[in-house]
Amino acid sequence: MQYAPDVATPEPAPEARSLRGRSAAHVAERIRERILSGELPPGERLSERSLTEGLGVTRTPLREAFKILETEGLLAIVPNRGAQVVELSPADVDMAMELLAGLESVAAELACARGTDEQFAEVARLHARMVACQRAGDLVGYFRVNQDIHQNIVDCADNPALSRVYRTESARVRLYRFAGNRVSARWSRAVMEHEQILLALQQRQGPLLRELLRAHHLNGWRVTRRVLENELQPDL
Amino acid sequence: MQYAPDVATPEPAPEARSLRGRSAAHVAERIRERILSGELPPGERLSERSLTEGLGVTRTPLREAFKILETEGLLAIVPNRGAQVVELSPADVDMAMELLAGLESVAAELACARGTDEQFAEVARLHARMVACQRAGDLVGYFRVNQDIHQNIVDCADNPALSRVYRTESARVRLYRFAGNRVSARWSRAVMEHEQILLALQQRQGPLLRELLRAHHLNGWRVTRRVLENELQPDL
DNA sequence: GCGACGATGTTTGCATGCAATACGCGCCCG
DNA sequence: CGGGCGCGTATTGCATGCAAACATCGTCGC
Structure with missing residues (x-):
């Protein structure tokens, strides 16, 4: 993946071209799917580390995706304690x-x-x-x-x-x-x-x-x- | 409460205490105010540089705030070309x-x-x-x-x-x-x-x-x- | 024995750095 | 004289680094 194939690779991959500028939206979509499918149940705490590894992106776009999902009402972000899937009474x-x-x-x-x-x-x-x-x-x-x-x-x-x-x-x-x-x-x-x-x-x-x-x-x-x-x- | 009045409060300043973890929300609120007041008119392009200087934060929380405001429908983010205030027909x-x-x-x-x-x-x-x-x-x-x-x-x-x-x-x-x-x-x-x-x-x-x-x-x-x-x- | 405290590893929040893209401008060619 | 092209700069997108907050667990005092 993006694990620095050093030289001679101008293109990251022939299939996943030019995701630049859409990374956060893409990650948000992926997480949204997982929440709506129940794979990430209400109350589940979302660790940045595991999600970045699972999705193949770094923390910056992931955290932007968190903000999107928080604004949509799907996540709750507690300062210094990360994000979790909103639990509704x-x-x-x-x-x-x-x-x-x-x-x-x-x-x-x-x-x-x-x-x-x-x-x-x-x-x-x-x-x-x-x-x-x-x-x-x-x-x-x-x-x-x-x-x-x-x-x-x-x-x-x-x-x-x-x-x-x-x-x-x-x-x-x-x-x-x-x-x-x-x-x-x-x-x-x-x-x-x-x-x-x-x-x-x-x-x-x-x-x-x-x-x-x-x-x-x-x-x-x-x-x-x-x-x-x-x-x-x-x-x- | 959780403000630990214990001893020697290592707080950086009495007025601007512990904005950590709320930076993006704070920045979003500031920009929202400026948009709703008309100070940032529809179509206005928002440069990261000038906003970071004006608000005293770095680009990371500012870009998180952009995502919040985009989700709220106040900003449009065009990949590689930054954010601008949404213009409605x-x-x-x-x-x-x-x-x-x-x-x-x-x-x-x-x-x-x-x-x-x-x-x-x-x-x-x-x-x-x-x-x-x-x-x-x-x-x-x-x-x-x-x-x-x-x-x-x-x-x-x-x-x-x-x-x-x-x-x-x-x-x-x-x-x-x-x-x-x-x-x-x-x-x-x-x-x-x-x-x-x-x-x-x-x-x-x-x-x-x-x-x-x-x-x-x-x-x-x-x-x-x-x-x-x-x-x-x-x-x- | 129990609870509070502290050391340490982990996680988050934000700053910074690097690469890719867009933009402005002068030049060349028609 | 006008339009396209190339280059330098500015700006954006994302990766990484560093410091603060948290959590876990062992230790110490009572």
């Missing part, structure tokens, strides 16, 4: 879910007013894939497609700022929401709710879509919260 | 205003449901100060208090995530919104709208407050957009 997730539900209600009416039929068709395709995942019992795939559907609905509002905020805030709580999908009763009902949501979107019924999304969020979060608070055991 | 501001209006509508109902009378009283105090600024012709003071009022209303929703997002997104467009307040006809009408908003809040009429805020935003932004597009000359 049920109350924190509660607040975040309220925000996400609010963002989706705002998006709902805009999406019905401005979304293109092509965008709606894409949501419908995702919906079909989600149903397929459910049938196949593929919980992870289901959850990922589910997230994609909600992001796509928000994107239908055709407001980049709204989409960006929704994406960032959604990422913050992704791990916590996953818990609620591990309950079979909720799973089948969520799919039915999605059917209605898709219909309302395609028929451009803004106020209805708004209420459906709000209710969908509320229902899902009610179950998830009980799981997080250990009042309900996942059965999947 | 009227369309960008349009999208941002739509988002802010949406966040306020979400906050409206929550604020009416959960806000305390003390919080409402604070909004009322700010409103009085705003009116005083208007009477005194203090445009800058008026604008600042105006921002405070809107932030306070959002804060009444008692949702930290919502407050944080509103604050960040509001900051991104602060400079652009200011233009619209430089029109006298809009100024007096905005104050009237605020009277109604305050009343609806105090009477906890969520849906009404929601609509009033939406209309208030729409009215304000309509004027501001015309100023930004040079179709309307400020008369203040």
Whole structure:
């Protein structure tokens, strides 16, 4: 790698060309993936040494990536004690879910007013894939497609700022929401709710879509919260 | 606390104690202030050299601060060409205003449901100060208090995530919104709208407050957009 | 025996150094 | 006379070095 092949190597590698100037962003992306996948769980302390070795960069771009992820709300940096993955209390997730539900209600009416039929068709395709995942019992795939559907609905509002905020805030709580999908009763009902949501979107019924999304969020979060608070055991 | 009042405090200075570990955040705050005050206008290129000299830090924390501000949407960092203050097109501001209006509508109902009378009283105090600024012709003071009022209303929703997002997104467009307040006809009408908003809040009429805020935003932004597009000359 | 203290290795925070890229400017050629 | 090219300088991107803070553990005093 970059371990000083001394002379005669102007190019670092034929494949990884010119990452210069994007190092921190690249490292942040890698760490973000690991956090969102659960590989780096909430509370995990991130040592600069191990990450630099694992990612093949030095501490400077790594520390810049930490600042990015801290601003996104994924890391907490404690002075002189390094970075750790943010741990959210049920109350924190509660607040975040309220925000996400609010963002989706705002998006709902805009999406019905401005979304293109092509965008709606894409949501419908995702919906079909989600149903397929459910049938196949593929919980992870289901959850990922589910997230994609909600992001796509928000994107239908055709407001980049709204989409960006929704994406960032959604990422913050992704791990916590996953818990609620591990309950079979909720799973089948969520799919039915999605059917209605898709219909309302395609028929451009803004106020209805708004209420459906709000209710969908509320229902899902009610179950998830009980799981997080250990009042309900996942059965999947 | 952790300031070890033990013995012989080896603190370098009584005033600037232990900034270690907070350098980047401190620098980011300073630069943020300069951007929001207009001292660093949109498009301005930020040279590392001049900023390090002006702020008394080295390039490492400064570059970390750049990453923070980039993530907040205040700076754009072009690889190998440094950082510059983000320049928003009227369309960008349009999208941002739509988002802010949406966040306020979400906050409206929550604020009416959960806000305390003390919080409402604070909004009322700010409103009085705003009116005083208007009477005194203090445009800058008026604008600042105006921002405070809107932030306070959002804060009444008692949702930290919502407050944080509103604050960040509001900051991104602060400079652009200011233009619209430089029109006298809009100024007096905005104050009237605020009277109604305050009343609806105090009477906890969520849906009404929601609509009033939406209309208030729409009215304000309509004027501001015309100023930004040079179709309307400020008369203040 | 127990707790506080201190030595030492580890980790973080920031300064500095080096290499790569961008930029300004004069020159050459058309 | 204008445009492209090359060179020198400035600036950025990242690696490394050094000092402060932390942590771990052994020792000492009580």
